Structure formats: structure tokens, C-alpha cells
Amino acid sequence: MTNAPDRFPFARLDDLPADIRTRILAVQEKSGFVPNVFLMLARRPEEFRAFFAYHDTLMDKDEGLTKAEREMVVVATSAVNQCLYCVIAHGAVLRIRAKKPLLADQIAxxxxxxxxxxxxxxxxxxxxxxxxxxxxxxxxxxxxxQEHGFSNEAIWDIAAISAFFGMSNRIANVTGMMPNDEFFLMGRVPKS
Structure with missing residues (x-):
């Protein structure tokens, strides 16, 4: 399968509500490209908003787990679910957050x-x-x-990230969403 199969075409930026378009353009400015997950989920604006609200709540905090550890959970979960998109995309984020270029591949x-x-x-x-x-x-x-120092709240986060990405993995697999080429090299070599 290729990106944006005919059955589930990517949303067009010009057709999106202003809040979603603004978020996608901010991601593009920061990363230099638009991750395919944004354009796939933007087909359904209410679901896009709900998805990223929960995603951000789970992934953008530091209490209990580091951001790198949160990405480790995503990569391990996505590998089990055979989700190419999430293994590659979150593997890139993990390489950057952990500052270990081999770790994501090892976990996957x-x-x-x-x-x-x-x-x-x-x-x-x-x-x-x-x-x-x-x-x-x-x-x-x-x-x-608990023997390793995880609090109940951190344990909740591990479970919630695993469950959330189980859903995300299934959507990515069903839609045939492929990772952007840019993800494959991110975090592997030092920036010049």
C-alpha cells in the first residue's frame, strides 16, 4: 500500500478548519514536513481534535516517565501490533529524545x-x-x-499509552498509512 490510498485520501490543507490547519502548519515549520498521520486523521476534524488532545495529554508530560520512556512504550507496542507507521515515526522521536541512534531499532x-x-x-x-x-x-x-519505583500514576500512563497506540496502530494499518521518508533518517546522524 502507498500513502493516502484512494479509499481514505489525505485531507487537503486548504479544506481544513483553521485550528487544524494552524496545528499542521506549526508541525511542518518545526519538522520541515507534514507527518502523514496529520493529513490522514484531518479527514475527520472532530476525531483529529480528540485524538491529538489525548495524544498530547499522554505524551507531553514528564511526571513518572520521561518523554523518551513514553516513546519506548509506543515503539514496543507498535512493534507488537506490526504498525510500520508508528514504529518508524515514533522510533525517530525516540532516537532524538533518548539521544541513542540504535535504541528504537533494538526495541522494535x-x-x-x-x-x-x-x-x-x-x-x-x-x-x-x-x-x-x-x-x-x-x-x-x-x-x-513498584519494585522499580513506578507509582500507580506512572503505571496508569504505561497502560494508557499502550492502549491508545493500540487504537492508533489499528487505524494506521487499516488505512495503509505509510511513514514519511523523513522519519527514516531522523536521529540517526548528528545534525550538521
Whole structure:
């Protein structure tokens, strides 16, 4: 599949409500391109607003988890769900936030062998369990995270990020959304 299949074409910037167009243009100015997820979700403005409100609430805070750790959860969850778009796009963000050019690839292929702390590995064990077997989460899972210093609020965030990106992964997969070429190189080599 290619970007913007005929079934679900990308929104046109000129046709969008002002608030959404303004947000997309701000992202374009900061990154140098418009991530395809913005144009795909903008097809449905109310859903776009709701999606990014929750996304930003989960991903733009530092309490409990670092921003890099939040991206680790996204990459691990997206790898399990075989979401090419999110693995590549959030892998790029993870490389930048963690300042480790190999980490996203390691997590996407096998986080258990990635260059992680024991705390981060426990976090990803839980995120993957939420993604694949949430019905089996029990007190032992919470105890394992608490041993690594995670508060109940941080545990909530791990679960919420896993769940949110499970939904996002499915939309990306169903629509055939492909990652922008720019994501593949981001954070791999120092800026010149």
C-alpha cells in the first residue's frame, strides 16, 4: 500500500478548519514536513481534535516517565501490533529524545535484548502485556513495576499509552498509512 490510498485520501490543507490547519502548519515549520498521520486523521476534524488532545495529554508530560520512556512504550507496542507507521515515526522521536541512534531499532525488533535499564525492561514487559493480554494483568504485574519505583500514576500512563497506540496502530494499518521518508533518517546522524 502507498500513502493516502484512494479509499481514505489525505485531507487537503486548504479544506481544513483553521485550528487544524494552524496545528499542521506549526508541525511542518518545526519538522520541515507534514507527518502523514496529520493529513490522514484531518479527514475527520472532530476525531483529529480528540485524538491529538489525548495524544498530547499522554505524551507531553514528564511526571513518572520521561518523554523518551513514553516513546519506548509506543515503539514496543507498535512493534507488537506490526504498525510500520508508528514504529518508524515514533522510533525517530525516540532516537532524538533518548539521544541513542540504535535504541528504537533494538526495541522494535526485540526489546528484551535492547540497551535498556532493568526499570525500562519492566516497563516494556508491562506495556506488551497490556497490548497482548490485558485480561491477565494482576497484582504481580503491579508489584514488579513498584519494585522499580513506578507509582500507580506512572503505571496508569504505561497502560494508557499502550492502549491508545493500540487504537492508533489499528487505524494506521487499516488505512495503509505509510511513514514519511523523513522519519527514516531522523536521529540517526548528528545534525550538521
Amino acid at each position: 525488533v526485540n526489546y528484551r535484548k535492547a540497551d535498556l535499564t532493568q526499570r525500562q525492561r519492566a516497563m516494556l514487559d508491562f506495556a506488551v502485556k497490556v497490548t497482548t493480554q490485558s485480561h491477565t494483568v494482576d497484582e504481580a504485574d503491579f508489584a514488579a513495576l
